[in-house]
Amino acid sequence: MKNANKYQRGYFLPPTCEMKWMQKDYIDKAPIWCSVDLRDGNQSLIIPMSLEEKVEFFKLLVKVGFKEIEVGFPAASETEYTFLRTLIEQNLIPDDVTIQVLTQSREHIIKKTFEALKGAKSAVVHLYNSTSVAQREQVFKKSKEEIIEIAVSGAKLLNQYAAETDGNFKFEYSPESFTGTEMEFALDICNAVLDVWKPTPDNKVIINLPVTVSMSMPHVYANQVEFMCDNLKYRENVIVSLHPHNDRGCAVADSEMGLLAGADRIEGTLFGNGERTGNVDIITLGLNMYSHGVDPELDFSNLPEITELYERVTRMHVYERQPYSGQLVFAAFSGSHQDAIAKGMKWREEKNCDTWTVPYLPLDPKDVGRVYETDVIRINSQSGKGGIGYLMEQNFGYDLPPKMREDFGYAVKSVSDHLHKELMPDEVLGIFQKEYVNVNAPINLIDYHFNRNGDVKVDLTIEYNGETKSLHGKGNGRLDAVSNAIKENLSIQYTNLTYKEHALQEGSGAQAVAYVGITTPDGKTVWGAGIHDDIIAASIQALFSAINRMEKQG
Ligand SMILES: CC(=O)SCCNC(=O)CCNC(=O)[C@H](O)C(C)(C)COP(=O)(O)OP(=O)(O)OC[C@H]1O[C@@H](n2cnc3c(N)ncnc32)[C@H](O)[C@@H]1OP(=O)(O)O
Numbered sequence: 001m002k003n004a005n006k007y008q009r010g011y012f013l014p015p016t017c018e019m020k021w022m023q024k025d026y027i028d029k030a031p032i033w034c035s036v037d038l039r040d041g042n043q044s045l046i047i048p049m050s051l052e053e054k055v056e057f058f059k060l061l062v063k064v065g066f067k068e069i070e071v072g073f074p075a076a077s078e079t080e081y082t083f084l085r086t087l088i089e090q091n092l093i094p095d096d097v098t099i100q101v102l103t104q105s106r107e108h109i110i111k112k113t114f115e116a117l118k119g120a121k122s123a124v125v126h127l128y129n130s131t132s133v134a135q136r137e138q139v140f141k142k143s144k145e146e147i148i149e150i151a152v153s154g155a156k157l158l159n160q161y162a163a164e165t166d167g168n169f170k171f172e173y174s175p176e177s178f179t180g181t182e183m184e185f186a187l188d189i190c191n192a193v194l195d196v197w198k199p200t201p202d203n204k205v206i207i208n209l210p211v212t213v214s215m216s217m218p219h220v221y222a223n224q225v226e227f228m229c230d231n232l233k234y235r236e237n238v239i240v241s242l243h244p245h246n247d248r249g250c251a252v253a254d255s256e257m258g259l260l261a262g263a264d265r266i267e268g269t270l271f272g273n274g275e276r277t278g279n280v281d282i283i284t285l286g287l288n289m290y291s292h293g294v295d296p297e298l299d300f301s302n303l304p305e306i307t308e309l310y311e312r313v314t315r316m317h318v319y320e321r322q323p324y325s326g327q328l329v330f331a332a333f334s335g336s337h338q339d340a341i342a343k344g345m346k347w348r349e350e351k352n353c354d355t356w357t358v359p360y361l362p363l364d365p366k367d368v369g370r371v372y373e374t375d376v377i378r379i380n381s382q383s384g385k386g387g388i389g390y391l392m393e394q395n396f397g398y399d400l401p402p403k404m405r406e407d408f409g410y411a412v413k414s415v416s417d418h419l420h421k422e423l424m425p426d427e428v429l430g431i432f433q434k435e436y437v438n439v440n441a442p443i444n445l446i447d448y449h450f451n452r453n454g455d456v457k458v459d460l461t462i463e464y465n466g467e468t469k470s471l472h473g474k475g476n477g478r479l480d481a482v483s484n485a486i487k488e489n490l491s492i493q494y495t496n497l498t499y500k501e502h503a504l505q506e507g508s509g510a511q512a513v514a515y516v517g518i519t520t521p522d523g524k525t526v527w528g529a530g531i532h533d534d535i536i537a538a539s540i541q542a543l544f545s546a547i548n549r550m551e552k553q554g
Pocket residue numbers: 040043073075076077103104105106109128129130139140150176212275
């Protein structure tokens with residue numbers, strides 16, 4: 001990239017960086033969450049949401065558990081205004097939820113905002129103006145004092161309009177483009193606004209420090225937040241809020257480090273929707289906490305339902321690898337991952353574990369509404385015996401012997417490789433049934449009778465290459481007797497018979513499955529399976545399947 005010198009390190013470190021936040025290694029309690037889906041999320045959509053869509057999304061946010069929801073920029077458009085009026089007039093705002101509205105520091109916009117708020121029991125009125133060097137120079141063409149004056153005059157107007165309007169109003173101020181602002185100036189402008197609002201324990205003020213555009217690595221932002229937290233006036237009556245955007249892909253890290261550095265509140269969106277690369281994804285932040293054992297106080301136990309509604313009303317798509325919510329984020333296609341997951345799951349079951357330690361899965365997919373059967377082990381040509389065996393056991397109840405898993409694993413991989421596609425669980429089962437189960441040519445079982453007098457003796461009726469034959473054999477067990485009858489009468493050779501059986505389903509209609517492995521004269525093991533209501537018949541079928549497969553393979 002030959003133009004790197006076009007860019008400079010355009011971020012502002014505070015005059016002091018104590019980095020106390022570095023001593024902490026996790027976030028020990030949920031912050032105050034504020035959803036800005038209906039404002040920042042909405043203002044960045046190709047087609048902003050309709051009134052009905054906003055109402056539906058608002059209800060979802062309430063259901064998830066947000067207690068603060070920025071519902072829009074009521075002075076922006078008729079839909080925004082009508083949406084707020086609808087929430088108020090149709091009494092859609094639960095008592096424990098506070099709505100928030102955004103306004104520029106311009107009188108006609110503030111006036112319209114308060115008009116839209118009439119009848120609201122409570123609301124946060126969020127005032128912003130840009131404070132960055134770039135915006136001061138290029139957009140506002142104003143000095144620092146003049147920029148402070150925009151903020152202070154707006155703050156005074158909020159006092160005035162709030163006093164003239166019924167309702168319980170809290171105030172929020174954002175030095176927009178905070179990360180492009182000199183920290184001393186950001187502090188001065190916030191303190192000037194706080195001097196107008198004079199927060200008290202009963203009337204706290206929110207100071208929001210947005211990463212309007214991300215310009216630095218997360219530790220720089222953490223130092224900026226720590227500096228503000230340590231130096232803001234009225235700190236005990238100020239709620240420090242963060243609003244990170246994701247331009248450098250660091251919005252989650254910015255938020256987490258900012259919380260360690262002393263912030264109390266997070267503004268973000270579901271799935272990180274928002275301007276450009278988006279806002280911070282609150283689902284990721286919340287579930288990051290959850291997977292550290294901390295309750296995020298938001299309910300993400302049904303992410304598929306949340307995803308469906310979000311995709312429908314925003315017309316956005318949740319990326320397949322979006323943390324926690326993407327279609328593929330719990331999926332393991334590759335053999336060694338599948339093997340470790342299958343063993344980890346078994347370990348959990350056997351040890352009755354309380355804590356979650358399954359390899360490759362940072363969180364139990366069930367906790368967010370995903371299902372092991374279809375979301376975790378997925379089969380393609382990269383898969384292995386561990387995963388394929390696990391799938392057969394979990395989905396269909398077949399507990400194949402370890403060596404047979406390997407054989408079946410290669411059969412399944414080969415089909416996937418040749419078709420060049422993922423195989424669904426039913427297709428995997430289909431391969432098993434077609435390749436291994438009750439294979440009945442050239443030998444087909446017709447009837448059998450055993451009697452025991454010392455050795456076990458068998459009278460066997462079979463079809464061999466279409467011809468009915470009666471065979472007799474004896475051995476030290478039933479399967480041994482059948483095997484000897486075949487070997488002695490049909491000159492078919494093999495050794496080392498391996499056998500396993502189990503019931504297939506619970507209950508009266510239960511079937512049994514038997515698995516048999518035999519070693520061919522050239523040392524290869526060939527497997528077969530038999531399924532029957534009767535376990536003896538299942539085991540003979542399994543043996544015949546193995547022999548028939550050996551004969552076919554030549
Ligand atoms: C980082 C963020 O996401 S901030 C939120 C951004 N969201 C939005 O802008 C969506 C909603 N906005 C809108 O619908 C419109 O911008 C409105 C209705 C608010 C205002 O519309 P208009 O006045 O027609 O246009 P516009 O926003 O371009 O106004 C720009 C003027 O406002 C000034 N301005 C911009 N922001 C602010 C502010 N926060 N406080 C005071 N003045 C401001 C600009 O300096 C400019 O002044 P000028 O007329 O002297 O050049």
